Amino acid sequence: MGLDFAALAPSYPFILRGIWVTLQIVAVAAVLGFLFGVILSLMKIGRFTFLRWIADAYTSVFRGTPLVLQLMIIYFGLPQVLGIEIAPFVAAFSAFALNSAAYVSEIIRAGINAVDQGQKEAAQALGISYGEMMKDIILPQAMKNILPALMNEFITLTKESAIVTTIGVMDIMRRAYIVGGETFSYFEPLLFAGFIYYCLVMVLTVLGRLVERRLRQSD
Amino acid sequence: MKKAGFLIAGAMLFTAACGAEENAPELNETGGNNGDNNVENNADTNEAADNEDTDENNNEENGAENEEDAYEEGDTLIMGTSADYPPFEYIETGESEEIVGFDIDLANRITEELGYELEVEDMDFGSLIPALDTDRVDFVMAGMRPTEERRENADFSDIYFRSAHSIVTAADSGIEDVDDLEGMTLGVQLGSIQEGQAEELQEDVEGIEVETRDRIPEMIQEIHTNRFDAVILADTVADNYTDDNDDLTSFTLPNEAEEDGNAIAFQLDSQLTEEFNGVLAELEESGELDELILEWFDGDVADAAGAGEDEEETEEDNDAENNEEADEDNNNTNED
Numbered sequence: 001m002g003l004d005f006a007a008l009a010p011s012y013p014f015i016l017r018g019i020w021v022t023l024q025i026v027a028v029a030a031v032l033g034f035l036f037g038v039i040l041s042l043m044k045i046g047r048f049t050f051l052r053w054i055a056d057a058y059t060s061v062f063r064g065t066p067l068v069l070q071l072m073i074i075y076f077g078l079p080q081v082l083g084i085e086i087a088p089f090v091a092a093f094s095a096f097a098l099n100s101a102a103y104v105s106e107i108i109r110a111g112i113n114a115v116d117q118g119q120k121e122a123a124q125a126l127g128i129s130y131g132e133m134m135k136d137i138i139l140p141q142a143m144k145n146i147l148p149a150l151m152n153e154f155i156t157l158t159k160e161s162a163i164v165t166t167i168g169v170m171d172i173m174r175r176a177y178i179v180g181g182e183t184f185s186y187f188e189p190l191l192f193a194g195f196i197y198y199c200l201v202m203v204l205t206v207l208g209r210l211v212e213r214r215l216r217q218s219d
Numbered sequence: 220m221k222k223a224g225f226l227i228a229g230a231m232l233f234t235a236a237c238g239a240e241e242n243a244p245e246l247n248e249t250g251g252n253n254g255d256n257n258v259e260n261n262a263d264t265n266e267a268a269d270n271e272d273t274d275e276n277n278n279e280e281n282g283a284e285n286e287e288d289a290y291e292e293g294d295t296l297i298m299g300t301s302a303d304y305p306p307f308e309y310i311e312t313g314e315s316e317e318i319v320g321f322d323i324d325l326a327n328r329i330t331e332e333l334g335y336e337l338e339v340e341d342m343d344f345g346s347l348i349p350a351l352d353t354d355r356v357d358f359v360m361a362g363m364r365p366t367e368e369r370r371e372n373a374d375f376s377d378i379y380f381r382s383a384h385s386i387v388t389a390a391d392s393g394i395e396d397v398d399d400l401e402g403m404t405l406g407v408q409l410g411s412i413q414e415g416q417a418e419e420l421q422e423d424v425e426g427i428e429v430e431t432r433d434r435i436p437e438m439i440q441e442i443h444t445n446r447f448d449a450v451i452l453a454d455t456v457a458d459n460y461t462d463d464n465d466d467l468t469s470f471t472l473p474n475e476a477e478e479d480g481n482a483i484a485f486q487l488d489s490q491l492t493e494e495f496n497g498v499l500a501e502l503e504e505s506g507e508l509d510e511l512i513l514e515w516f517d518g519d520v521a522d523a524a525g526a527g528e529d530e531e532e533t534e535e536d537n538d539a540e541n542n543e544e545a546d547e548d549n550n551n552t553n554e555d
Contacts, residue, residue: 010313
């Protein structure tokens with residue numbers, strides 16, 4: 001099997017323009033997913049049984065069903081049921097954010113539980129309110145420990161974003177398919193897309209290391 | 220950007236949370252007393268909850284519900300397609316982001332005649348019928364064939380393009396006609412009309428094993444990997460592949476079935492089916508349809524569409540095509 005990457009030369013910019021699309025989806029989904037994940041994790045460790053029950057149910061549903069199905073339900077199902085318009089881009093980042101939040105909440109919960117119990121007791125002894133204790137004392141310490149796990153989640157998110165091809169968002173993967181269709185060559189555009197994803201993940205990895213080093217400065 | 224996105228997602232979470240119970244009955248009422256719910260929605264989305272917004276919101280929702288029988292001149296029709304199928308619909312990825320092809324030109328011609336605006340939306344082939352079902356697109360042109368199964372979920376126009384099926388094999392396979400397929404593995408695209416054709420072949424010839432793949436390029440790849448001995452494709456598509464790959468060859472199957480051809484898919488009971496059929500008949504009568512077919516399938520264009528293996532050739536072809544495209548672009552008011 002001969003691979004001919006030169007024949008694709010005019011089409012490379014077309015695939016490369018998908019990077020921006022992918023990055024937008026992943027960035028918005030990562031930020032929203034993280035924020036929502038924090039809320040969920042707080043619900044899980046909190047005192048209210050009802051909130052804990054909701055957060056657990058949410059996590060089990062979003063971890064227990066395929067992401068591509070969640071995406072389909074949001075993109076095809078919701079507009080029909082609710083009669084609202086959902087743009088492909090919005091459907092994409094919503095699905096990823098909602099899904100990612102379920103995973104992130106478990107990571108953060110683990111991080112919070114790993115912070116020494118004495119910290120909490122000391123904060124209570126000093127009369128610091130629950131909210132402030134979480135924000136200023138517990139969560140910052142938890143973040144440091146769970147950073148590698150969070151990076152894992154963001155990397156997964158970046159690569160998983162390729163499933164938006166099913167709803168026709170012009171991301172890196174969909175563009176690779178289209179180039180494949182146009183040039184009647186299958187492997188070359190996909191390998192090129194793979195190379196782009198690899199580079200993106202490498203950049204994420206380096207960024208993660210930098211943040212990690214920065215957080216460890218105080219050790 | 221992030222803030223806007225956050226608001227939208229916030230609104231989505233909100234609607235998703237309260238939607239199941241509260242919004243569902245609302246859809247059945249027309250106008251009426253559902254203001255409260257909408258005001259709440261708007262307060263979250265737009266931070267503005269005046270009456271005007273509420274009305275707009277109502278109109279939008281009702282509009283989406285009644286769309287099937289409320290197309291008027293000047294409306295924008297959204298056409299769903301899968302832009303990886305030259306020369307029916309594809310993107311000249313070296314040149315632009317625009318979807319072009321035979322189907323696009325024909326869609327432009329028909330909607331122009333009927334006084335609609337046209338917007339083309341790309342998605343996976345498998346998502347097209349669901350998109351039609353759920354009102355995301357108004358019609359579908361994607362080299363689609365009106366099979367019995369599809370007719371249950373969509374209306375179809377008259378056939379606007381007929382083509383035969385071809386069997387594509389490796390050049391050194393020695394398969395020259397249908398009987399040579401005995402005991403061979405035959406690949407077919409999942410959900411394509413050729414699936415039915417493959418089943419017929421299975422009955423006629425002994426020991427054919429049929430396997431499906433999602434995409435045509437994948438099937439061609441399976442010939443290269445020796446998992447498939449042959450694949451069955453529409454003959455125009457098969458020609459493109461054999462022209463571009465010296466190690467492939469093909470032969471055409473006798474064409475029998477009546478539904479063998481491409482048709483436009485609409486929502487069930489859509490008023491568009493009849494309107495489009497009317498224009499199709501006119502175009503067929505005036506010979507314009509044949510002209511379009513010649514324009515896209517006369518070999519030259521089809522060859523240029525499949526950028527060749529040889530880079531120099533590709534550039535030449537693209538240059539030659541530029542001029543043609545420039546003219547066609549004028550007709551294409553789709554794609555924003």
